[in-house]
Amino acid sequence: xxxxxxxxxxxxxxxxxxxxxxxxxxxxxxxxxxxxxxxxxxxxxxxxxxxxxxxxxxxxxxxxxxxxxxxxxxxxxxxxxxxxxxxxxxxxxxxxxxxxxxxxxxxxxxxxxxxxxxxxxxxxxxxxxxxxxxxxxxxxxxxxx
Amino acid sequence: xxxxxxxxxxxxxxxxxxxxxxxxxxxxxxxxxxxxxxxxxxxxxxxxxxxxxxxxxxxxxxxxxxxxxxxxxxxxxxxxxxxxxxxxxxxxxxxxxxxxxxxxxxxxxxxxxxxxxxxxxxxxxxxxxxxxxxxxxxx
Numbered sequence: 001x002x003x004x005x006x007x008x009x010x011x012x013x014x015x016x017x018x019x020x021x022x023x024x025x026x027x028x029x030x031x032x033x034x035x036x037x038x039x040x041x042x043x044x045x046x047x048x049x050x051x052x053x054x055x056x057x058x059x060x061x062x063x064x065x066x067x068x069x070x071x072x073x074x075x076x077x078x079x080x081x082x083x084x085x086x087x088x089x090x091x092x093x094x095x096x097x098x099x100x101x102x103x104x105x106x107x108x109x110x111x112x113x114x115x116x117x118x119x120x121x122x123x124x125x126x127x128x129x130x131x132x133x134x135x136x137x138x139x140x141x142x143x144x145x
Numbered sequence: 146x147x148x149x150x151x152x153x154x155x156x157x158x159x160x161x162x163x164x165x166x167x168x169x170x171x172x173x174x175x176x177x178x179x180x181x182x183x184x185x186x187x188x189x190x191x192x193x194x195x196x197x198x199x200x201x202x203x204x205x206x207x208x209x210x211x212x213x214x215x216x217x218x219x220x221x222x223x224x225x226x227x228x229x230x231x232x233x234x235x236x237x238x239x240x241x242x243x244x245x246x247x248x249x250x251x252x253x254x255x256x257x258x259x260x261x262x263x264x265x266x267x268x269x270x271x272x273x274x275x276x277x278x279x280x281x282x283x284x
Contacts, residue, residue, distance in 0.1 A: 002179060002183050003181075003182050003183060004182070004183055004184075004185065005175060005181075005182035005183055005184040008172065008175055008182075008184045008186070009184055009185060009186055010166055010186045011186065011189055013164050013165065013166065014165045014166055014186040014187065014189040014190045014193070015189045015190075015192070015193040016164055016165075016193065017160075017161045017162065017163070017164035017165025017166065017167065017190055017193070018161065018165055018189060018190035018191060018192060018193025018194040018196075018197075019161070019193040019194065019196070019197045020157050020158070020160055020161030020164060020165075021157075021158055021161035021162065021165065021190065021193075021194040022193060022194035022195065022196065022197030022198040023157055023161070023197055023198075024154040024155070024157040024158035024161060025154075025158070025194065025198045025201075026197060026198050026201035026202070027150060027153070027154045027157070028150070028151065028154040029198075029201060029202060029205045029211070029217075029219075030201050030204065030205060030211060030212050031146075031147065031150045031211055031212050031213045031215075032147045032150055032151060032154075032211055032213065032215050033205070033208075033210065033211035033215040033216055033217040033218050033219075034151075034215075034218055035218070035219065035220065036154060036158060038246075038247040038248040038251060039247040039272070042247065042251070042269070042272065043272050043275075043276075046269065046272050046273060046276065047276055054148050054151075055147055055148055055151040056151070058148050058149075058151040058152040058155065059151040059152065059154060059155040059158075060155060060251060061152060061155060062151070062152045062153060062154065062155020062156035062157075062158065062159060063155045063156070063158055063159040063162075063248065063251045063252050064155075064159070064251055064252075064254060064255055065155075065156060065159070065255070066155070066156055066158070066159020066160050066162070066163060066252055067159065067163060067168075067252060067253065067255060067256050068255060069156065069160070070160060070163055076163070076256060077163055077164075077166070077168065077169060078169055078171075079168060079169050079170070079253055079256060079258060079261075080169055080170065080171035080172075081170050081171070081243075081244075081258065081260040082170060082171050082174055082244065083170070083242060083243045083244070083260070085260075085263060087242050087243060088243050088260055088263045088264045088267065089263060089264075089267045090239070090242060090267075091239040091240070091242035091243035091245065091264060091267070092239065092243070092245075092250075092263065092264040092265065092266065092267025092268040092270070092271060093239070093267045093268070093270060093271040093274075094235050094236065094238050094239030094242070094271065095236055095239035095240060095243075095245070095246065095247060095250075095264075095268050095271065096239075096267065096268035096269060096270060096271020096272040096273075096274070096275070097232075097235060097271040097272070097274055097275050098232050098233065098234070098235030098236030098237070098238070098239055098271075099232070099236045099247060099272075100232070100271070100272050100275035100276070101228050101229075101231065101232025101235065101275060102228070102229050102230075102231075102232025102233035102234075102235070102236055103220070103222070103228075103229060103232070104233075105236060105246050105247045105248070106191075106240075106246045106247075106248060107158075107246075107247070107248050109233070110191055111191065111194045111195065111198060112198065112202070113220075114191075114195050115194075115195050115198035115199050115201075115202040116202040116203075116205070116206055116219065117202075118220070119223070119225065120220070120222060120223065120224075120225060120229055123225050123229060123230060123233075124229055124230070124232075124233040125233075127229075127230050127233035127234050127237060128233040128234065128236045128237035128240060129237065130234075130237065131233075131234045131235075131236075131237030131238050131240075131241065132177045132237040132238075132240045132241040133177055133179055133241070134237075134241070135177070135237065135238045135240070135241025135242060136174055136177040136178045136179075136241045137178070137179070137180055139241070139242065140178055140180075140181060141180050141181070
């Protein structure tokens with residue numbers, strides 16, 4: 001039985017934000033022939049891949065500067081953390097190593113991969129969604145943290 | 146020109162994440178919590194993104210060069226191997242612990258929250274660890 005959290009449901013802004021993400025991914029593939037996958041882009045920068053380094057760095061810079069541009073126009077949306085330092089540390093490590101072994105994250109597999117109808121990306125997306133749901137279930141409802 | 150496009154694509158991507166609610170870890174966890182009060186918003190983020198990107202990617206798949214003459218660099222792998230599945234499962238566990246995936250981590254890095262800095266630092270360490278393990282494996 002699923003209870004919808006109507007108070008926090010934001011269909012229009014989420015749909016519009018998603019459309020912008022899709023637009024950014026489309027721009028990058030149509031004009032530059034590249035996948036807008038954040039973990040892949042950062043991983044290649046870390047590994048010192050020379051080909052396309054400038055483009056990758058500028059893409060990441062754009063994402064980094066987005067909240068500053070937003071802040072010039074209006075108040076930033078709420079950013080609320082529910083995890084302590086140890087949880088953040090472990091989460092970051094798992095996300096870093098997992099996305100590199102799995103060749104992608106929510107953007108590379110979830111947006112770009114599904115948009116190009118990749119079976120690998122569908123499997124990856126189902127896997128990280130399933131373990132994401134399971135992890136929150138264990139933490140909130142079995143451990144009660 | 147390609148660098149300019151890459152910068153603006155990043156900017157639009159980041160604005161999209163903020164507008165969508167993806168940059169708020171509490172909201173992401175609300176989406177991942179099916180048994181609690183479930184906030185389905187983030188399903189619409191992915192839906193909206195794919196709806197927009199479907200046709201451009203269908204075009205891109207049939208090209209060998211981009212509009213600006215760059216080689217079309219789409220992933221060529223087809224195997225559904227253990228690395229893909231285990232890696233993605235591990236990523237999902239991390240995502241479920243903190244409610245942050247790589248894009249939003251970068252998008253909130255400069256908003257002055259120490260939590261974002263710690264998460265991204267750990268994420269970069271995880272990625273470097275992967276590279277080190279791969280180098281050792283291929284030795």
